[in-house]
Amino acid sequence: xxxxxxxxxxxxxxCYKIRxxxxxxxxxxxxxxxxxxxxxxxxxxxLKLNPLGKIPLxxxxxxxxxxxxxxxxxxxxxxxxxxxxxISAKEQAEVSQWLSVAANEIAxxxxxxxxxxxxxxxxxxxxxxxxxxYILSIINNHLENNIWLAxxxxxxxxxxxxxxxxxxxxxxxxxxxxxxxNQRMLRIKALPAFITMPGISG
Amino acid sequence: xxxxxxxxxxxxxxCYKIRxxxxxxxxxxxxxxxxxxxxxxxxxxxLKLNPLGKIPLxxxxxxxxxxxxxxxxxxxxxxxxxxxxxISAKEQAEVSQWLSVAANEIAxxxxxxxxxxxxxxxxxxxxxxxxxxYILSIINNHLENNIWLAxxxxxxxxxxxxxxxxxxxxxxxxxxxxxxxNQRMLRIKALPAFITMPGISG
Numbered sequence: 001x002x003x004x005x006x007x008x009x010x011x012x013x014x015c016y017k018i019r020x021x022x023x024x025x026x027x028x029x030x031x032x033x034x035x036x037x038x039x040x041x042x043x044x045x046x047l048k049l050n051p052l053g054k055i056p057l058x059x060x061x062x063x064x065x066x067x068x069x070x071x072x073x074x075x076x077x078x079x080x081x082x083x084x085x086x087i088s089a090k091e092q093a094e095v096s097q098w099l100s101v102a103a104n105e106i107a108x109x110x111x112x113x114x115x116x117x118x119x120x121x122x123x124x125x126x127x128x129x130x131x132x133x134y135i136l137s138i139i140n141n142h143l144e145n146n147i148w149l150a151x152x153x154x155x156x157x158x159x160x161x162x163x164x165x166x167x168x169x170x171x172x173x174x175x176x177x178x179x180x181x182n183q184r185m186l187r188i189k190a191l192p193a194f195i196t197m198p199g200i201s202g
Numbered sequence: 203x204x205x206x207x208x209x210x211x212x213x214x215x216x217c218y219k220i221r222x223x224x225x226x227x228x229x230x231x232x233x234x235x236x237x238x239x240x241x242x243x244x245x246x247x248x249l250k251l252n253p254l255g256k257i258p259l260x261x262x263x264x265x266x267x268x269x270x271x272x273x274x275x276x277x278x279x280x281x282x283x284x285x286x287x288x289i290s291a292k293e294q295a296e297v298s299q300w301l302s303v304a305a306n307e308i309a310x311x312x313x314x315x316x317x318x319x320x321x322x323x324x325x326x327x328x329x330x331x332x333x334x335x336y337i338l339s340i341i342n343n344h345l346e347n348n349i350w351l352a353x354x355x356x357x358x359x360x361x362x363x364x365x366x367x368x369x370x371x372x373x374x375x376x377x378x379x380x381x382x383x384n385q386r387m388l389r390i391k392a393l394p395a396f397i398t399m400p401g402i403s404g
Binding site for chain 1: 253254265267268269271272273275276279280289290291292294295296298299301302303305306307309340343344
């Protein structure tokens with residue numbers, strides 16, 4: 001059994017989700033950097049592994065899993081981390097709701113704003129910042145009565161929603177108005193074996 | 203125990219996912235139409251149930267689950283439909299990958315194009331149609347060697363990816379070039395207890 005291999009980009013919040021989660025559940029990972037600026041992810045070799053041409057991609061001894069949310073589910077199942085991915089219908093659905101927020105509202109909000117500001121991606125940055133404030137307000141309200149997004153423990157929902165919120169200011173979105181979100185970020189940073197990425201203070 | 207209640211809009215493909223899946227697994231559902239045109243989903247009463255102001259929303263005896271993908275996971279778990287939502291790490295991840303495609307690439311492709319054409323939503327319909335053809339090509343290629351999107355059986359991945367592909371022509375996206383996708387749609391329509399929605403032939 002070889003080490004699990006992560007096709008990775010250091011500056012990608014989606015890749016960081018996987019590096020962070022593996023650190024938290026103490027699973028080693030071989031990092032295989034993808035030459036994103038050089039377009040490696042759109043080359044034939046990479047498209048054979050992931051036809052969507054996206055990162056991250058996990059190669060676990062030949063099992064290929066793409067998409068950060070799917071990889072989190074894979075890892076939690078594989079390593080029986082049921083605290084992170086509960087098995088009851090209600091709790092798994094609560095976590096899933098927030099995985100969708102990560103894939104949808106957060107992607108179209110703070111993530112898009114950062115793509116515009118840091119990587120010159122052509123998109124409507126005004127709309128992205130508006131989306132960002134909308135979803136950050138909702139999350140901040142939700143955290144008024146909840147320590148974590150879903151269930152009473154940190155789950156993969158926290159991991160999925162953390163990076164692009166923590167990186168929001170790189171897209172010109174201020175986190176100052178969101179007291180509960182800031183407190184939640186501190187709780188995540190205090191988890192044993194937490195690791196950081198460029199742009200997120202430790 | 204009261205009947206599960208679905209806050210529903212008949213013309214929404216996301217709501218249809220839930221109606222379709224409940225029919226396939228033979229679970230009754232109380233349909234509670236939401237007055238979308240009248241803005242009920244943005245009123246205080248509804249926002250108390252779902253702060254994101256979106257449909258569908260499932261109310262199962264007080265357990266509130268929003269987001270079509272999360273509701274599918276909830277229902278499959280609750281009714282132990284493990285064929286539809288497998289429990290092995292590999293298979294669950296394979297299904298999850300396609301749930302993300304539904305929430306992301308299909309939403310930003312055929313779904314957006316239909317929102318523009320049928321509901322006058324202001325968005326870049328050229329980009330949406332481009333996105334649609336991109337993801338439809340990838341799915342069509344994937345189906346060259348696979349009967350279903352994930353695993354050897356129909357899963358909730360099929361349900362999540364079906365509506366907005368089947369409705370693509372309502373957004374000006376032709377399905378004619380995608381032979382394998384058309385064959386897969388026929389297989390879905392042939393499932394016992396399949397039901398349709400306006401815009402999708404039975």
